[in-house]
Amino acid sequence: MDFDLPEDVVAMKKKAAEFAAREFTAAAAAEHDEGEKYPDEIRRKAFREGFLDMGNPWGMLVAMEEFCRVDPGLGLSAIVPAFGSEILMLFGSDFQKKKYLEPVMHGEKMSGFAVTDSGAGSDVAGISAALTRNEDGSYLLNGQKIFITNGGIADHFYLLARSSPPPPEKRHRGLTMVVVESAMEGFRATQLKGKLGMRATNTAELTFSNVRIPAENVIGEEGKAFYYVMTFFNISRIYVAAQALGIAQGALDRLTSYLAALRASGSAAADGEAAQFLVAEVASRIDAARLLTYRAASYLFKFTPDPVATSMAKYYAAETATYAVTRILEFMGADGVTTDMERFYRDAKIMEIWEGTSEVEKLIVARMLKEKGEGK
Ligand SMILES: Cc1cc2nc3c(=O)[nH]c(=O)nc-3n(C[C@H](O)[C@H](O)[C@H](O)COP(=O)(O)OP(=O)(O)OC[C@H]3O[C@@H](n4cnc5c(N)ncnc54)[C@H](O)[C@@H]3O)c2cc1C
Numbered sequence: 437m438d439f440d441l442p443e444d445v446v447a448m449k450k451k452a453a454e455f456a457a458r459e460f461t462a463a464a465a466a467e468h469d470e471g472e473k474y475p476d477e478i479r480r481k482a483f484r485e486g487f488l489d490m491g492n493p494w495g496m497l498v499a500m501e502e503f504c505r506v507d508p509g510l511g512l513s514a515i516v517p518a519f520g521s522e523i524l525m526l527f528g529s530d531f532q533k534k535k536y537l538e539p540v541m542h543g544e545k546m547s548g549f550a551v552t553d554s555g556a557g558s559d560v561a562g563i564s565a566a567l568t569r570n571e572d573g574s575y576l577l578n579g580q581k582i583f584i585t586n587g588g589i590a591d592h593f594y595l596l597a598r599s600s601p602p603p604p605e606k607r608h609r610g611l612t613m614v615v616v617e618s619a620m621e622g623f624r625a626t627q628l629k630g631k632l633g634m635r636a637t638n639t640a641e642l643t644f645s646n647v648r649i650p651a652e653n654v655i656g657e658e659g660k661a662f663y664y665v666m667t668f669f670n671i672s673r674i675y676v677a678a679q680a681l682g683i684a685q686g687a688l689d690r691l692t693s694y695l696a697a698l699r700a701s702g703s704a705a706a707d708g709e710a711a712q713f714l715v716a717e718v719a720s721r722i723d724a725a726r727l728l729t730y731r732a733a734s735y736l737f738k739f740t741p742d743p744v745a746t747s748m749a750k751y752y753a754a755e756t757a758t759y760a761v762t763r764i765l766e767f768m769g770a771d772g773v774t775t776d777m778e779r780f781y782r783d784a785k786i787m788e789i790w791e792g793t794s795e796v797e798k799l800i801v802a803r804m805l806k807e808k809g810e811g812k
Contacts, residue, residue: 587640
């Protein structure tokens with residue numbers, strides 16, 4: 437068993453760390469957080485430097501970690517312009533790949549992934565956005581989606597809607613995924629302001645009023661999209677785990693600097709038991725989260741994803757992020773709430789919510805272990 441990353445991945449990690457140190461300045465982080473402003477220029481630079489290369493998933497994973505380590509809001513914004521693209525890579529037609537995926541892969545357009553609506557978040561099958569079929573084979577989309585990342589800035593969305601009523605006890609059937617362009621008539625996006633954290637990312641409510649969706653924009657097979665969404669989550673959850681890992685590591689970096697400053701000022705607290713225990717506890721959890729995340733990633737990137745490993749990684753890394761920021765902010769006292777630890781504290785919480793809450797991940801782990809007979 438080899439715990440070392442391959443040389444090319446280590447090189448990418450270093451390159452990402454250097455990029456983040458250079459571009460995610462304290463001023464830029466504060467400006468985009470306070471102004472709730474998406475950092476488009478940083479996104480373009482990150483693309484030009486090759487961080488959004490879906491053909492190099494390990495590179496993307498470690499870049500996400502290093503980016504969020506320096507600043508979670510800017511870091512995520514820089515690497516999320518292609519959100520949802522795996523859906524088209526796996527299930528899209530040649531036409532859809534050419535029209536929608538290619539421009540995103542060339543950094544010319546941005547995408548979003550729209551599942552959650554006001555009727556349903558965790559309960560994906562409970563969504564109420566609806567597709568009805570026209571006589572000419574096209575569809576009409578009506579309804580709304582909320583909390584959609586890139587909602588106000590993406591050119592198109594991979595969107596889940598109900599296309600037929602499900603049979604009793606089979607609510608996951610009758611769901612269809614389509615590509616919706618923001619330029620289509622009847623589409624409206626309203627940016628959501630005042631989020632707790634990740635304020636540099638753009639989050640919006642989308643509404644659809646008789647939006648005409650051509651038949652060629654249906655992804656895969658009509659009625660089968662619940663499976664596509666779950667497949668996507670098994671990918672995206674690993675990237676969220678990497679973001680969480682970066683946040684936890686970034687908090688530990690700040691603690692290390694804080695202790696060094698305390699030491700330099702002659703404070704005994706820098707090497708007191710409380711500080712030592714805190715460093716050891718946070719560092720141990722980060723290592724455990726990293727091992728879980730890289731293990732889940734190694735299964736996925738070898739095309740043998742393991743949903744149990746993925747959900748364990750996502751749940752544990754997310755909780756490690758909130759544990760690290762909370763404990764470190766508390767240790768720093770007033771210095772915690774008046775420095776950028778304050779932003780880390782706010783940015784971390786979403787890790788436990790999006791792409792599957794911690795409760796949802798735990799339910800998946802327990803159910804699948806029971807099915808495999810390993811939960812006893
Ligand atoms: C900033 C932001 C960006 C987002 N971006 C996107 C996006 O791009 N695309 C998208 O589709 N969605 C997005 N979301 C939505 C996100 O995925 C949902 O918030 C998430 O899935 C949880 O759904 P919910 O908020 O409706 O909470 P709910 O599902 O209502 O959950 C509320 C609470 O109940 C618990 N709970 C729910 N079901 C169970 C159960 N069966 N057993 C035990 N406990 C349960 C949850 O764990 C949670 O604690 C985003 C959200 C935010 C805040």
